[in-house]
Amino acid sequence: MARIDEIEAEVKHDVIAFLTNLAEHVGPEARFVHQGMTSSDVLDTCFNIQLVRAADLLIADLDALLAVLERRAHEHRDSITIGRSHGIHAEPTTFGLKMAQAYAEFDRAKSRMRAAREEVATCAISGAVGSFANIDPHVEAHVAEKLGLAIEPVSTQVIPRDRHAMYFATLGVIASSVERLATEIRHLQRTEVLEVEEYFSPGQKGSSAMPHKRNPVLTENLTGLARMVRSYAFPAMENVALWHERDISHSSVERMIGPDATITLDFALARLTSVMDKLLVYPDRMRANMDRLGGxxxxxxxxxxxxxxxxxxxxxxxxxxxxxxxxxxxxxxxxxxxxxxxxxxxxxxxxxxxxxxxFDLGYHTKHVETIFHRVFGR
Amino acid sequence: MARIDEIEAEVKHDVIAFLTNLAEHVGPEARFVHQGMTSSDVLDTCFNIQLVRAADLLIADLDALLAVLERRAHEHRDSITIGRSHGIHAEPTTFGLKMAQAYAEFDRAKSRMRAAREEVATCAISGAVGSFANIDPHVEAHVAEKLGLAIEPVSTQVIPRDRHAMYFATLGVIASSVERLATEIRHLQRTEVLEVEEYFSPGQKGSSAMPHKRNPVLTENLTGLARMVRSYAFPAMENVALWHERDISHSSVERMIGPDATITLDFALARLTSVMDKLLVYPDRMRANMDRLGGxxxxxxxxxxxxxxxxxxxxxxxxxxxxxxxxxxxxxxxxxxxxxxxxxxxxxxxxxxxxxxxFDLGYHTKHVETIFHRVFGR
Amino acid sequence: MARIDEIEAEVKHDVIAFLTNLAEHVGPEARFVHQGMTSSDVLDTCFNIQLVRAADLLIADLDALLAVLERRAHEHRDSITIGRSHGIHAEPTTFGLKMAQAYAEFDRAKSRMRAAREEVATCAISGAVGSFANIDPHVEAHVAEKLGLAIEPVSTQVIPRDRHAMYFATLGVIASSVERLATEIRHLQRTEVLEVEEYFSPGQKGSSAMPHKRNPVLTENLTGLARMVRSYAFPAMENVALWHERDISHSSVERMIGPDATITLDFALARLTSVMDKLLVYPDRMRANMDRLGGxxxxxxxxxxxxxxxxxxxxxxxxxxxxxxxxxxxxxxxxxxxxxxxxxxxxxxxxxxxxxxxFDLGYHTKHVETIFHRVFGR
Amino acid sequence: MARIDEIEAEVKHDVIAFLTNLAEHVGPEARFVHQGMTSSDVLDTCFNIQLVRAADLLIADLDALLAVLERRAHEHRDSITIGRSHGIHAEPTTFGLKMAQAYAEFDRAKSRMRAAREEVATCAISGAVGSFANIDPHVEAHVAEKLGLAIEPVSTQVIPRDRHAMYFATLGVIASSVERLATEIRHLQRTEVLEVEEYFSPGQKGSSAMPHKRNPVLTENLTGLARMVRSYAFPAMENVALWHERDISHSSVERMIGPDATITLDFALARLTSVMDKLLVYPDRMRANMDRLGGxxxxxxxxxxxxxxxxxxxxxxxxxxxxxxxxxxxxxxxxxxxxxxxxxxxxxxxxxxxxxxxFDLGYHTKHVETIFHRVFGR
Missing domain, CATH: 1.10.40.30 (Fumarase/aspartase (C-terminal domain))
Structure with missing residues (x-):
């Protein structure tokens, strides 16, 4: 690595530095490495692999979240609570239905994430302007197959950035769903409502002498993180209109949002899963809140x-x-x-x-099973 | 209509005004209309129908654009031109390949538009908080089938807005592809390059005594429109996190972006199709530009x-x-x-x-047919 | 007008159509009109005048809002209510302090709006590329003075768009403050809190048989409108990087956001003023909520x-x-x-x-007067 | 530091960990530290100090850029070049005028940066909900004075985030101006135009055997960075509408955009200054391009x-x-x-x-001095 850095300081080109160093070890045969390729053939394909792997992690995150939501949904299928429109009491629903709604929403998120993964699962090895002048298309096909990627049908040195725009826009939409569920928890934890609380351990004493002062800081944190992930969709869309066969304006953007967007959403999904897993749910309080309006x-x-x-x-x-x-x-x-x-x-x-x-609340819950069947298939 | 307006001025609720007027014509049986429903059951399902229809128009727009791009691609399959990276001459490509790239990109746009259409093609008739307390789920299933929509598995008075966020984000990504092709035309029409020009009729004299002053105003216009369509994705994502079972903050947003985003993109795609259809292409100039660097x-x-x-x-x-x-x-x-x-x-x-x-340029174009086969399947 | 439209249909240029029609009425002397000018000299200066006038309306809106907030602040200076951090009861504050905070925030908004007005209060009459080749700078200076504008020190056919970006970004920040106050009202009106309510007339019966169903629809509407105004800041920023001396990509953006952003914010500020003016405030309920935690x-x-x-x-x-x-x-x-x-x-x-x-609440309010003095100067 | 980390792992609160450790060193008198304060009094004031210092760095960056632009403007005051509207040759201007325009734009940027600095140069030490219940306002005034900050007239545990929204929106507008100048350089360096080039050292050989392959990678990089800085303005605006007296959703946003937006813009301004400082300018080529249209x-x-x-x-x-x-x-x-x-x-x-x-070009440059006087005051 040190030697590569040394060379890069001189040639100011990361891929050339790598290749030069490779040649120092391999000898003359090193000339067959990278032959007919451009740096973008390497970098763009690698970037796509990174995004595919990130997608796999995010899909796994979503699976974990879905499992928790499904469990909590069934656990509280019949925990009656007041449904609220405009923040005002409307008609009864159940906490399980809230969870089922979130499940259905994150199940859509998973489908979208899969589609986003497919968008970027391509490989390009097509040379300076994508004409395959110096490299045979079979090389691309061979490598693509080895890497589990599709060939990029027509590249222009770079893989077209509409693919990546769709990818990051999808992350933004999923982050917005994170915000929705986080906002629900924040609302339900308010002092006057207090139907759920983010977990605190038995030994944990909240804010010392103020036992009510247990703040929904994790879901507040998720709200902010959702803002961030969403904002990264914008430069990703601006990256699409590269000049002619390519310019390199997208690069600085991707070096930032590539890790920032995926890691932030990964962290957010994991945190949300943990919050939902351990969420303290208070059915009695739900009932008491509903009854406060005297029927x-x-x-x-x-x-x-x-x-x-x-x-x-x-x-x-x-x-x-x-x-x-x-x-x-x-x-x-x-x-x-x-x-x-x-x-x-x-x-x-x-x-x-x-x-x-x-006044029988069963009237309101008689179709819960139907909805659960729709959502969970059982 | 006048009577409905009159009633609405009094009751300040559009759906109630409509129903009241209906009752004035229908008589007592009018009570079976809207029974057990909320306004959102009507409005959300109708909004989705509007978005589905808009999607159909946009898909038709894309089909028209794809047909033009395919024609221009084959017409100029072998029109050699210099490929440019960073705005600097790189290696030869053909104008047909540029068109093939655009075709492939808008073909992806079409797939995305179809997916976006599917996202919002749902119907909800589930009552005040989505519990079906006052209306049987069979009604929803029946109506959904009649309308060619899927049932919304779990709604909460409203249809969840992550669907719409995905829809508008998709429009934003497609608009970004519009910007890319528009930018390409703008670049190619610059005085020093002049490899293509937006159409001007034979009688038309450009800017009078300055015959070179034919400005790419249509594609510049498209660049601006792309910015607009992209910007609408943001409030659509912010609409996702409604409070509890629903609030109505999304409504003012959708009344603006519903028509603005879809109509603007429809206009942009139609304009782009027209520009590409009639684009004046100058292969001689392409060759001359390439030769300016003396091989x-x-x-x-x-x-x-x-x-x-x-x-x-x-x-x-x-x-x-x-x-x-x-x-x-x-x-x-x-x-x-x-x-x-x-x-x-x-x-x-x-x-x-x-x-x-x-120095034989055939070296650079030997795989054009391969790429065309990948893109057009022929 | 009809004649101008007729000419424009032919020449496809709005300013030329206007000038041609002018010449039909004025005769040969019409050649002195627009001499040495470009359309942008007219259009950009006029756009700035529109934005300046819009700014004046928005400043007047803010003045009206500030007057209402000041009145409500003094009215409820000592109406004790619980301060909430993270949605959880923290320590007592007063409703007047909440109003004072909003006042201070919108007072900053007013200063920003004035600065934004100054940003765009410029006039350019400098010809084809801003060189004054065909028109003397004195003309610009003369017109600027008559119009109450500053001269644009260096224009390039167009007035630079960083000015407008700053203008629309400022609207976005102000809209965010609208959202903050609207969100506060929405929170305080929730069933469980109910410390304030958007006005409803004595005769008005809320949602018929459900007297608690008075929804904060106006402030929810404002939340959505804030999203819209904010989103317009983005294309305005993208408009800055025009190509060379100018391209016309900004035009389609401005034709949309010029009216949409200013009218929406104007409407939002007027609506917010009305909401705050007539807001029903329930100090007894504030006290009851605070007391629910038993000291x-x-x-x-x-x-x-x-x-x-x-x-x-x-x-x-x-x-x-x-x-x-x-x-x-x-x-x-x-x-x-x-x-x-x-x-x-x-x-x-x-x-x-x-x-x-x-347990004396005076402990918490002893510095309210100090804060009021800071904010209102009295 | 290690000890503080150790404590934080236990108490999960950074400020408390710091204070506890302080007490371990200071002893009983440590109770006077932080007395009557909340963590936000420390953190918000410190965040503002960081933003003020960042602003000072950015203003210094702008000063350096302005100095370079002024020098290049005077150096090329009379270097005639073609002005381009819509990318098409229009009328002559000078390269110095382009520089003067950029100077005027970044001079406005500097004024905006100063205003943004003033927006966030406030100090709040007002306790749990901003009521000064446990701390006298004089403490705040004293500290503010020592730190060179203004007092925050009314805070609510936190300093209101409209201030920060304005700050980050301002960075976004300035980044858009960076993009404008970067785009100009990219255009002028295209192979067919080649009126300027980013610097390359005499020994440096561009792309080896392709001497024309000197890519404007620095300004392309700046274009991407501008997209990033702009995007950060959005979550900053969304941070304004905190719930009630405060929630902590803004915190995760600010931990990311605080450093990312300021450092990225700092880097971008420094890079732009370096590019402009060493920019290779080719007046002969400018003249040749203009002459290509035969008068x-x-x-x-x-x-x-x-x-x-x-x-x-x-x-x-x-x-x-x-x-x-x-x-x-x-x-x-x-x-x-x-x-x-x-x-x-x-x-x-x-x-x-x-x-x-x-055909005398002096006709077009006769007012250059006037414009320079307006911009540079000399």
Whole structure:
């Protein structure tokens, strides 16, 4: 290595330095090495191998994440929690469904990562402007096969950079999915919500005398890392429009984003997997949060039941709303079911247990199994 | 429509306004419309249909472009031109190869566009938080089939936005390929190069009294449009991390980039197709530009031939370099072949016609057919 | 206008069409119009005027927003609320301080907007390549003065685009501040927090039978708009590297982002001002949220007081922690103050009212006035 | 250091590890260190100090670049070269004017860098949520003064990130100017243009036997680096919208872009300075390129002169165009001046030397001094 560095200091060309040093060891036969090739034949093919290997690591990362998500999904398939749109309580769902959604999303991420891998799994050994003037196409085909790569159908000294743009754009999309799940955890860990927490060991004491001060720093960290991975997609796209058969403007970009984007996403996926694996989940708290609204999440169902019993929508609406506002004003201390039972206008409408039935949460979870079957195939 | 607007002004909700108006025409049975659905079931599925249709248009655009590129490639398969790396003359290639490269790149673009289409070709009708509490999954399956869409395995009121991020990122990568080809044309049309020109009609006089002032404004325009399409990928990626089951931050983004990104790329592809279809190509000028360097592009090949005749690399190098420098200093007025012939040290080395053979351009184009076969399959 | 369109359809050049039509009305003297000028002298100077006027509107928007923020800041200067780091309760602050922070941030935005305005407030009338070959520099100076612009010291047919890049980058930064405040409102409006709400009129009933379903759709909308304005900064930066004295790739970008970025930010600032103006603020709920942790936010202060009384840090820590954990496990039903009072180890350490004093929230707000003075100068 | 690492491995908090170690050396008095502070008071203020120092380095870089540009501008103030719009010959300018334009642009960059420095030159020591509950504001004021920073008027544990967004956006704009000048050099070095070359030492032999193969690799490298610096502006803008008083998502971003953006721009500016300092400039080639169009660049001026002599614009246009087309078709072998002199219709119109005068290049450079005075003040 030292000798190569020494030569490079003189010739200012990394590949030539390597070849010169090789010749010092091999002797005259060294002239057959690199014959008819350009440095880009070596460097571009090698860069693609690096990206393919990085893709393999990222796919393995995704597999590990998927395994954890699947386990947590089944574990909490029936852990009822309130679904929130706009940050506001909507209707019940289950924590398992949240996990199933994440699973489906990262399963798509895996398919995309495979496609991205295929995009860059090419080999070019075509000489100065890609014309094979000084090297036979069979060499390329031979090497490609040995390396498990496809031949680059038409290269121009360089492998075209639309392939790499697609690769890094894919990393950016996957990082955005990382951000989504990380953001979900951050939300669920807020003091007022506290339905999950990033793991802390039994001995670990959070922030000493403030036992509530367990911060979701890992998922916050993931949010920032997602920003980084996403940002690397941009210069990768700008790299596509090289001048004529090639210029070397892409090189400095790739020396930075090649390692930075792949390592950062690898780290992020591993961290996310660890977070999800050890995530502390609090079903009781989920239930308590849902109940804080005194059964209001069932108001629409009551409304529907009343119309099905023949009441006009206007009248039913007025009746439900009257009671719902009382619940709301009590800040959840009154429960909608109790108020409805006590409402004289409803006295004769429902049979025994019928009203209670409208508050049965099983209504909301009856298709969870169907969705799980769709996602996990079982 | 006017009535719907009137209602919307009151209720401030577009879907409710539509449904209310529908009820005014349909009567009581209108209650079966939209039953158990949320607005997002309608809007998200419709947005996906729009993106699918846009994708179909874009794929058709790419087909048209590919047809033109294939035609121009075969037309100029043997139009020899100098390949340039770093903007500097390297070795000969053909204009047809440039077109073949572009063809291969846009063929990849087409595959990517198809994958992007598949990403967003889903249908969700799953209710308030995606739990199917108020609507049976069979409805979704039925509608999806009718619309030629796949069911969204797990939705959360909204269809997950990683699908759309991938879609818009793909448009960004394709736009980058548009930029690459546009940049190539812009370079080739520069005054000093002038190997191609954007079409101008016979009657058209360029810039009046300055007949050289035919500006590549269409491809410059495409360069700018590529920047725009690329930039839309970013907010699309930021849209992924919606809060909990959904928030509506993605909506304003999609109302802008939905039409802007797809229409801009559609326009760009159509313009690029037109530019390439009518592009004026000047093979004579290509040849003249190549010859301006007095045969220097063949110096490496001479060098190689000398070593093959047993001359040491050092000696061969010195000999070629000595003559190459003379050519260079003459600014192309002297030709390397003439100087080599006159060089006494070379007198006995080459047989009759052998030196001339080293300057035969066929050497550089002997594998063009192979590459064409790879790209076009014929 | 119709006539100009007619001419443009023929000559395909907007400025020439305008001038030709002008000549049809003015007669021979029309030749003095545009003499020695290029279209860019007109278009670039006009574009800058548009951007300057847009900047004036945006500065006025910011003034309106600042006025509202100042009013709300003083109105809620002492409305105590829990400060949150990582989404977790930390120490008390006031809602007024949150407003003061936003005020200071948008005051910086205003300074930046002024600087951005100055960046683009230039005029160029310098001819084909900016050499003033056919027009005297005095014309430029004269026009610049009349238009209230600075002369562009050295133009090259076009005004250099680094100015515009800075302008649009500034809009992107300001949009990010819009996103910050919008995100704060979204967080505070979540069901579990509900310390503020976007305005709804007394008659307005939220989501009918679900009175809690008031969604922060305006601030969610602002979050999306911020993504858009930010994204426009990118093509603006890519516009800087025009080829040689100019190419026209920037034009298609500017025709899109010129109106889109400025109008979107204008709309966003106006919407944010309206949201903040009418924001419903619930100090009682702020207090209730803070109290849910049973005084735990004061635990550090108690700890400090104990050490100041000479207790070792270890012992003090153990004592506080023991009681804090009880509070935490009671989910806020027990209050730290009560537990401490009942703790025998503390019996003799504090005088009457001393322990209560440690729970006095005035401790946390004693410097609010100082901060307000810094921000508002009063 | 080893001991600090050891402690950090245990407590997983860098600042606490430092403080604990400090206490091991200092003893009990160590409790006065960091009293009432949060880690962010230290880290944010230190980060700003780092950015301020980086800004100082970048301003020094810009000063060095400006000095070189000023020298090269004066050196080539009168080196006539063709101005190019759309890559097509337009009218003459001078290489000095190109340098003056770059000077003016980087002078603006310097002003922006100073403003960016001021944006981040703040100090915050305000405690857990910025309320100064446990630390007096005077401490902050005292430290700020000692460090040459302004106080942060209102902080919320963290210094607001709009400041940093503006800083990194500014780096992105400056990098875009680097790209512009780099692109200019790349264009001018193309084989067909060759008006300048990146420096190569006398001994250096370019690409061996191909003396023309001197590639503009340094400016290509700068083009790629500009893409990187620009891309970092994006996550910096996304960092602005932290949750409530703070979250830590910005931290991972800043640990990457803090060094990467500043070091990359520093390197790029230094490299650009070196390139411009040693740039080989070929005025003869500039002249030869301009002359290749046989005087066509003067056609508009001839046209103008004819109309000033009373000829109708139509007739003048036809006359000039007839001769211009001949020049064009001769590929520059015929010269417009010769053809005009030989045109019988022009025989009596011009006095002796008058036509020649219209081809005097001094016409185009008469205001160079004015522009230089504007830019350099001398």
């Amino acid at each position: 209001l999440v069932n108001s629409q169902r009551v409304l529907l039941a009343l119309t099905q019993k023949g009441m006009s929508r206007e009248k039913a609406y007025g009746l439900v709303q009257r009671n719902a506002m009382k619940v709301w004003e009590s800040d959840g201390r009154d429960h909608l079911l109790d108020l409805l039972k006590a409402d004289p206008e409803l006295a004769d409408l429902f049979g025994a247990g019928e009203l209670e039935g409208l | 220097l592009v063949n110096s490496q090949r001479v060098l190689l031939a000398l070593t093959q005749k047993g001359m040491s690399r050092e000696k061969a190098y010195g000999l070629v370099q000595r003559n190459a420098m003379k050519v260079w200093e003459s600014d192309g007025r002297d030709h390397l072949l003439d100087l080599l012939k006159a060089d006494p040290e070379l007198a006995d080395l080459f047989g009759a016609g052998e030196l001339e053979g080293l | 735990l936010v004061n635990s550090q202060r108690v700890l400090l007081a104990l050490t100041q009384k000479g207790m070792s840090r270890e012992k003090a820590y153990g004592l506080v922690q023991r009681n804090a954990m009880k509070v935490w496990e009671s989910d806020g039903r027990d209050h730290l103050l009560d537990l401490l009072k009942a703790d025998p180890e503390l019996a003799d350490l504090f005088g009457a009212g001393e322990l209560e004093g440690l | 066509l660049v003067n056609s508009q001026r001839v046209l103008l002169a004819l109309t000033q002599k009373g000829m109708s614009r139509e007739k003048a246009y036809g006359l000039v165009q007839r001769n211009a087309m001949k020049v064009w078709e001769s590929d520059g072998r015929d010269h417009l001046l010769d053809l005009l002199k030989a045109d019988p219709e022009l025989a009596d119109l011009f006095g002796a030397g008058e036509l020649e005068g219209l």
